[in-house]
Amino acid sequence: MSIFKACDVRGEVGREWGSEEARRIGRSLGQMILARGDAAVCVGGDFRRSTPVLKSEFIEGLLAAGLAVHDVGQRPTPVVYFAARRLGCRSAAVVTASHNPARDNGIKFLVAGRPAVPPLVQELEAGCATLAAAGPRGTVICHEVGTEYEDWVLREAGEFVGLGSPARRSPRVTGLHPVPHGSQGFAAHPAGGAGEAVRSQAGAWERGPEPSLAVVLDAMAGACTHIAPRVLARAGAAVTALTPAIDPDFSAQTPNPARDENLLPLIGAVLERGSDLGIALDGDGDRVLFVDHAGRVVRPEQLAVLLIRHFFDSPTVVYDLKCASIVAAAAAARGGRAVMQPSGHGFIKTAMLDLRAEVGVEVSGHHFFAALDGGDDGLFTALVVLGLLRRTGKRLAELIEPIGWPAITPDVRVPYEGDAAAALEAIAASCGGTVTRLDGVRAEYDGGWALARASITESAVTFRFEGRDSSHLRWIAQHFLAGAGGLRSQVLERIGE
Structure with a gap:
């Protein structure tokens, strides 16, 4: 079975691909980026045991192609895409197998602003067999982006739900600072600089007398394990984390919240603690599922309907063909239109961009927003839900119940x-x-x-x-x-x- 899938590269490391293939894929992707008039790419990776080696070899391939590589380290996928937007890179790549078992790894990518769909993946595969002669070697700049992303996602989600100024489409964080290769820790902002302004706006979450929501978080030992509790706490939640440490082997379970059996620990903890809400993020952080206070799973389509009803007038909504019909009905009820696409994040994001759609959903738990340039971000979606609960003063179950389920x-x-x-x-x-x-x-x-x-x-x-x-x-x-x-x-x- 080929590692070149419909919307990304993915396969079992050691059996289907490894270091040599990673280098060739890097060279091929570099050729594709150069052919489109670009010369830079933003690269990151998840925390699987195989990621550091594969990411290093992949970058070697990009360098051999002559690209300027902006390396943001091991991060959730949405953080890498945030950094790419901030750095002005139209191309990005993440070494990750998302929700797959630990034995797998892969590469998600954008080329000149376009998501990976079959023609691009086929071009990538063909390029691996016809590599051009190596030219001048490219360069690497390493960046620390953690704090900047946390400030930005709080502000962007706050604006989206009305806790700040009106939301705008593109990220406006300044102050991503290059740091020496191999350095650790967050880059510091100059006193009174752009970082202070961002943190001040993000503080809209932290002001006000509203009581904290009790949230149980299951980051499934994946890439959001450390960042998500901090961000949710800054948004006013009292967070109980089920997985306090990243596990590169996913020893407890495969990091796929779309499987109900993988939500059982979260459901149990919500019920045992009497919490208001449960949040599950997948292995690389771009998908999210929710559990209400009674332990009921909120389906992605139900959440999409909730967002459509509360935030959009006459929206264009993109949904995958496996979605329940309530999504299309909700769009029509708001005077909008719903456009069906094949399952796959690349298909949905491509349609989001081409149609200038406001929101999109996939049954696996991807939620797409124009506010993210058509992209998806599990933590952003979680913050939007927290903000909506705070704004309405209602429990999630109260908001979901009128939506129903076929x-x-x-x-x-x-x-x-x-x-x-x-x-x-x-x-x-x-x-x-x-x-x-x-x-x-x-x-x-x-x-x-x-x-x-x-x-x-x-x-x-x-x-x-x-x-x-x-x-x-x-x-x-x-x-x-x-x-x-x-x-x-x-x-x-x-x-x-």
Whole structure:
């Protein structure tokens, strides 16, 4: 299986890729950046055990291509993208496998401001096989960005929810200072300089008589383990951290909050402590899931509806094709439009940029904002939720309850050794709904929909269904699967038919 996926590079280290591949990918990415008229790239990485070596080799490849590399060290992915915006780098790369197991690693990247989608990933892969001759070697400048990001995200989220001045789209933090290679600690701002102004604005969170929200945080031993408790505490939360230390091996669990079983420790802690809220961040910090005071998981689509209702008029909303229909309905109710995209953060962010959309959501817990130049940031989203609770004086459950939740299945993955493309064609020809072929086969019915997609990681077909209630969902599944052959009985059995 290739390490070059739809929206990034990802695979098992030692078995599928390693140092040599990292260097070649760096060279290829460098060539792509130079071909677009740029000469600089911002680079960071997560805290997996394999990241330091892979990141070093990847940077060697970029240097061999002649690029100026701005190295921000090991940071959450959103911090790297923040630094790139601040430094004026249109290209960025993060050595991370996000929510994958510790044995994996990968590279997320932007080229000249464009997110990674299949054509760019294919160009990257092709370039690895046709590397140009090395020219003048590039240079490295190391930067310390932690404090600057913390100040900025507090201010930006505060402005978004109305705790500060009106939100604007681009980051306005000044004072990212180059530091010597290998140095530790935060770079200091000159007294009375830009950093003081930023901290003063961020202090809007810290003023006022409102009681603290009791928050349980599970950063899943990932890249936000240290930064998230500090930022949430500055936002007025009383934080209990379930994972006080980064674990490069993710010994307790895979850092994927989109799997309900991985939220069980968080749910248990919220209930045991009587906390107001639970927050779970994934391995590299760009995804977030929430648990209310009663231990109920707030689905990303429900949160997206909440944001649409409270913050946007006539919005353009981007959502992935696996999302519940409540997202599109909420956009329409606010006089806006909802635009469906394939699953994958690169697809959603590309549409955010091209459509100048206000907000976007993916079922895995990515939330995208125009205020972040179309990007996603789990900690920013968490601060927006805290700010909304503070502004309304309500619990999250009170805000979510009116939104409701349809009858909807999780992904139903069925092993299939046959011709998956032919199976999807047969489903499309006989399902009877209004079919779209954005990614696999998606059929719309009155009050619901069905989806079938071929897996890109294994021999399997994945299904998903939504209906008004459980009986309507089964009706949709039966009609959608009319031409599915042997897959039909397996899927119906899995959804309880």
